[in-house]
Amino acid sequence: DQQVKQNSPSLSVQEGRISILNCDYTNSMFDYFLWYKKYPAEGPTFLISISSIKDKNEDGRFTVFLNKSAKHLSLHIVPSQPGDSAVYFCAASETSGSRLTFGEGTQLTVNP
Amino acid sequence: DGGITQSPKYLFRKEGQNVTLSCEQNLNHDAMYWYRQDPGQGLRLIYYSQIVNDFQKGDIAEGYSVSREKKESFPLTVTSAQKNPTAFYLCASSKGRGGRDTQYFGPGTRLTVL
Numbered sequence: 001d002q003q004v005k006q007n008s009p010s011l012s013v014q015e016g017r018i019s020i021l022n023c024d025y026t027n028s029m030f031d032y033f034l035w036y037k038k039y040p041a042e043g044p045t046f047l048i049s050i051s052s053i054k055d056k057n058e059d060g061r062f063t064v065f066l067n068k069s070a071k072h073l074s075l076h077i078v079p080s081q082p083g084d085s086a087v088y089f090c091a092a093s094e095t096s097g098s099r100l101t102f103g104e105g106t107q108l109t110v111n112p
Numbered sequence: 113d114g115g116i117t118q119s120p121k122y123l124f125r126k127e128g129q130n131v132t133l134s135c136e137q138n139l140n141h142d143a144m145y146w147y148r149q150d151p152g153q154g155l156r157l158i159y160y161s162q163i164v165n166d167f168q169k170g171d172i173a174e175g176y177s178v179s180r181e182k183k184e185s186f187p188l189t190v191t192s193a194q195k196n197p198t199a200f201y202l203c204a205s206s207k208g209r210g211g212r213d214t215q216y217f218g219p220g221t222r223l224t225v226l
Contacts, residue, residue, distance in 0.1 A: 009152065032212045043116070043202050043217025044155070089154060093211020098143070098162055099170070100211055104154040 003027045004092050006103035014111055019077040021106050023090030026071065030092040034100065035064060035075050038087045047088075048075070080110045115139065116218035118203050123223045125197075133188045133221050135203030144186035145204040145215060148172065155202065161186055162209040190223065197225045 005024045013019045023033075031052035036044035050057040050064045050073065057064050063076045077084055090103040116137045125131045137144065143162045147155040147170075157170030161180040175194025180186055186205075190197045202220045206213035 006154075034214070036217075041121075041200075041220065041222070043204070043219050045217070046214045049214075091155075095212075097211035098168075098209050099145070099157060099160055100215060101157075102147075102155040104152060 001026075002104075003030075004090055004101050004103040006088075006090055006106050008106050009104070010107040010109070012109045012111060013080050015082055016079045019075075019080045019084065019108055019110065021075040021077075021088050021090075021108065023073050023075075023103055024071060025073075025092050027092070027094070027101075028071070029094045029097075030101075031095050032093045033064070033066060033073050034091045034093075035062075036089045036091060036102075037084075038089060038105070044089055077108075080108075082110045082112050084108060085110050116203060116205055116216060118201075118218035118221050121219065121221060123221055125223065125225050127225055128192045130189055130191050131197075131223065133190065133201055133203075133223070135186045135188065135218060137184050137186075137205045137216075137218075139205060139207070139216065140183070141205035141207050141216075142183070143206045143209045143213070144180065145206075146170075146176075146178065146186070146188045147202045147204065149200040149202060149220075158188065158201075197223060199223060 034049040035047040038044040087105045091100040145160040146158040159178040161167035203218045204215040
């Protein structure tokens, strides 16, 4: 039972354009969401998070949008840079939870 | 330098052998986690520990065992009962014990069982 799903295994964009990575969840108890970025043969690093009391959180080139009614969140990267090429994982947790549930990841490739 | 170390980076074992993966953190974090990454399956939680001498099973604990005798150490043993042990294993830690606490990951260990 995959409670967090990233339906696009890969995404390719041109440098300078917008990258939009999507994530859907099924557990209505999830109320905190995170994005992690991972380079090959390295551990993931935290990128940005959002609480369910918000619908948008911005940090520099990265913005996360949350649509609770659709159980959907997205990560926007503007402008995309070649160094953004990595696997991006969406993760979710419950208020009383002590763990994260991760999606399958999306491989982003930003072409120069 | 504060951080999480995992050793070794690459590990080879023969089928049927148990193997222990090391994870150490000097961040003074309470909680520690073990994940497994397989292509197309994301990060799946094996075990986690919120406090010394206590740990809980994650989603795929079968064939694995852990211990948490010290706050800074959370070794994972991959036993011969694990049917598909070849994978990339990631250890993480967080200051707090909740899902809202940012998890910091180590560099990972790639285990190959021959």
